[in-house]
Amino acid sequence: MAPRGETRERILRTAADLFQRQGYHGTGVNQVLVESGAPKGSLYFHFPEGKEQLASESVALSGRTVGEALTEAVLAAPDARAGLAALGEHFARSLRDSDFRKGCPLATVALETAAESETIRAACDTAYGEWLDGLRAALRGWGVPAERAGPLAALVLSSLQGAVMLARVQRDVSVLHQVTRQLAELL
Amino acid sequence: MAPRGETRERILRTAADLFQRQGYHGTGVNQVLVESGAPKGSLYFHFPEGKEQLASESVALSGRTVGEALTEAVLAAPDARAGLAALGEHFARSLRDSDFRKGCPLATVALETAAESETIRAACDTAYGEWLDGLRAALRGWGVPAERAGPLAALVLSSLQGAVMLARVQRDVSVLHQVTRQLAELL
DNA sequence: AAATTTGTAGACCGGTCTGTCTAGTCTGAC
DNA sequence: GTCAGACTAGACAGACCGGTCTACAAATTT
Numbered sequence: 001m002a003p004r005g006e007t008r009e010r011i012l013r014t015a016a017d018l019f020q021r022q023g024y025h026g027t028g029v030n031q032v033l034v035e036s037g038a039p040k041g042s043l044y045f046h047f048p049e050g051k052e053q054l055a056s057e058s059v060a061l062s063g064r065t066v067g068e069a070l071t072e073a074v075l076a077a078p079d080a081r082a083g084l085a086a087l088g089e090h091f092a093r094s095l096r097d098s099d100f101r102k103g104c105p106l107a108t109v110a111l112e113t114a115a116e117s118e119t120i121r122a123a124c125d126t127a128y129g130e131w132l133d134g135l136r137a138a139l140r141g142w143g144v145p146a147e148r149a150g151p152l153a154a155l156v157l158s159s160l161q162g163a164v165m166l167a168r169v170q171r172d173v174s175v176l177h178q179v180t181r182q183l184a185e186l187l
Numbered sequence: 188m189a190p191r192g193e194t195r196e197r198i199l200r201t202a203a204d205l206f207q208r209q210g211y212h213g214t215g216v217n218q219v220l221v222e223s224g225a226p227k228g229s230l231y232f233h234f235p236e237g238k239e240q241l242a243s244e245s246v247a248l249s250g251r252t253v254g255e256a257l258t259e260a261v262l263a264a265p266d267a268r269a270g271l272a273a274l275g276e277h278f279a280r281s282l283r284d285s286d287f288r289k290g291c292p293l294a295t296v297a298l299e300t301a302a303e304s305e306t307i308r309a310a311c312d313t314a315y316g317e318w319l320d321g322l323r324a325a326l327r328g329w330g331v332p333a334e335r336a337g338p339l340a341a342l343v344l345s346s347l348q349g350a351v352m353l354a355r356v357q358r359d360v361s362v363l364h365q366v367t368r369q370l371a372e373l374l
Numbered sequence: 375a376a377a378t379t380t381g382t383a384g385a386c387c388g389g390t391c392t393g394t395c396t397a398g399t400c401t402g403a404c
Numbered sequence: 405g406t407c408a409g410a411c412t413a414g415a416c417a418g419a420c421c422g423g424t425c426t427a428c429a430a431a432t433t434t
Contacts, residue, residue, distance in 0.1 A: 007381080023299045025212030029422060039383045044423070046381085051422065101302040107352060108298040112210045114355045115288045124356045154350070154362050155369040161352055162345030165294060168301045169311045175341050182342040186373040194411080216392065226413045227393085233411090237393065 008046040010036045016058035021101045023108040024055055024120070055109060056123040062105035063127025067134060074138040081184040083138060084156070088180035091164050092173040100171050103164040132157055144187070156183060195233040197223045203245035208288045210295040211242055211307070242296060243310040249292035250314025254321060261325040268371040270325060271343070275367035278351050279360040287358050290351040319344055331374070343370060 014036035018027040029051050033040060047053045073090055077083035094102050110124040135153035144152060163179040201223035205214040216238050220227055234240045260277050264270035281289050297311040322340035331339060350366040 021302065023210070023212065025210065026299055026303070028420075030420080040385095040423085041383055041425090042381070099302075103298070108295075110356050111290070111295040111298065111352060112213055114358075115208065115286075116213070121356060121358075128353060128356060151365045151369050154353070154365045155346055158349030158353060158362070158366050159342055159346035161349030162347065163341070163349075165298060165348055165352075166315060166341070166345060169297050169308060169315060171301075171308075175345070178338045178341045179345050182338050215390075217390080227415095228395090228413055229411070231393070 007038050007042050011038050011043055011046065012054070012057055012061060015054050016062050016105070019055060019058050019109050020062060020105040021098070024112045029054070052117055052119055055113070055117075056119050059106055059109060059120060059123040059127060063123075063130060066105055067127065067130050070131065071134045071138075074134065075141075077138075077142075080139070080142040080144075080187045083142060084180045084184045084187075087156075087160060088163075088176050091160065092167070092176050095164070095167055095173055095176075100168050103168045104161055107161060107165060128157070152187070159183060194225050194229050198225050198230055198233065199241070199244055199248060202241050203249050203292070206242060206245050206296050207249060207292040208285070211299045216241070239304055239306055242300070242304075243306050246293055246296060246307060246310040246314060250310075250317060253292055254314070254317050257318065258321045258325075261321065262328075264325075264329075267326070267329040267331075267374045270329065271367045271371045271374075274343075274347060275350075275363050278347065279354070279363050282351070282354055282360055282363075287355050290355045291348055294348060294352060315344070339374070346370060 011032060015027070015032045018032055018035065021027075029040075029043060032054070033043060043054070044050065047057070069090060070087060073086040074083050077086050091103065106124050106127055109120065110128075113120040114124070115121075132153050135156055136149045139149040139152055139156075140146060159179050160176075163176045166175045167173050198219060202214070202219045205219055205222065208214075216227075216230060219241070220230060230241070231237065234244070256277060257274065260273040261270050264273050278290065293311050293314055296307065297315075300307040301311070302308075319340050322343055323336045326336040326339055326343075327333060346366050347363075350363045353362045354360050
């Protein structure tokens with residue numbers, strides 16, 4: 001038998017990856033099981049509330065993972081221009097590396113389930129909230145006055161999200177660079 | 188029997204509405220048929236390529252409809268500040284009126300199918316392209332120099348898309364207003 | 375070593391999915 | 405009046421859905 005907790009984590013990581021690529025309704029629990037090599041019993045043992053629980057925990061996991069990567073990229077940047085470029089490049093690389101299959105890890109699931117599952121919606125809300133907090137702190141670090149950092153963080157996050165979506169639809173990352181450059185210019 | 192072409196249009200309009208609310212995989216053709224009152228035979232007569240064709244045509248229809256509404260809102264605005272406010276208000280109303288079920292008519296389907304169906308992806312790409320054209324023209328009308336209008340249109344569309352998504356997740360339109368206000372301020 | 379907990383394993387269930395097929399009913403042309 | 409084409413009507417098929425259930429194996433406690 002596999003070591004303690006190892007199966008649970010394998011299921012969760014597989015699910016997070018599949019939900020990001022295919023969305024909530026596009027991903028079946030059977031596919032998660034096949035790709036993670038776990039039997040059905042294990043899934044419903046570790047996630048007794050089923051697919052919905054699997055999705056909320058996947059969202060939380062992806063949110064934390066990407067949030068840390070973004071924080072890292074942003075902290076290493078000396079100013080707003082460099083920071084925004086790093087953010088854009090992070091998502092651009094993710095798109096290219098996955099042949100435009102992986103954009104924002106939450107967006108698809110978020111849109112699909114916002115009106116359908118309060119649990120998943122709340123998990124997405126929390127994750128995005130953390131990203132906003134990180135962005136706000138970074139903006140203050142770059143010299144943005146405190147009272148403008150909130151709205152500006154919302155603008156930055158919104159435009160990044162939108163640009164990642166457009167880039168996937170266009171199968172071209174250039175819109176992502178256009179947007180980050182414009183943002184940097186305007187700040 | 189219903190008048191010529193009437194059934195086809197009823198199916199298409201119902202499908203467009205459901206796809207917008209529930210996404211591609213979240214909407215079954217059976218549901219479209221029940222809500223439009225059409226039998227299955229009619230669907231596959233009018234849309235021989237099935238669900239995929241139904242979705243691409245729905246995307247094209249929604250894209251055109253919303254595109255026209257946006258163009259109208261934007262043309263009526265005297266300057267960038269008023270135009271952006273009108274755009275934000277358009278989406279905010281759509282969110283409120285539908286209890287946060289209807290945001291961008293394309294985004295959910297676009298993200299779900301971008302990597303799965305070339306046909307639907309292309310339809311989304313075309314629709315977004317038209318919106319970008321409209322925005323670019325509006326920006327020029329508001330005095331933005333031609334060489335900056337393109338990237339700025341991308342920024343405006345991206346941030347609107349992202350803000351609409353965040354607003355759905357947060358069940359609160361205020362991020363939408365924050366974003367349009369910041370955009371107006373920066374222009 | 376016996377008992378208990380923890381986790382694995384997959385057959386199975388009712389329901390729903392998209393799509394096909396045959397039969398029937400309109401409408402307009404001749 | 406009849407025939408062709410356009411369209412409606414829904415039963416049906418096979419695959420797949422999420423979820424439950426029972427049996428069993430390993431680890432841990434007593």
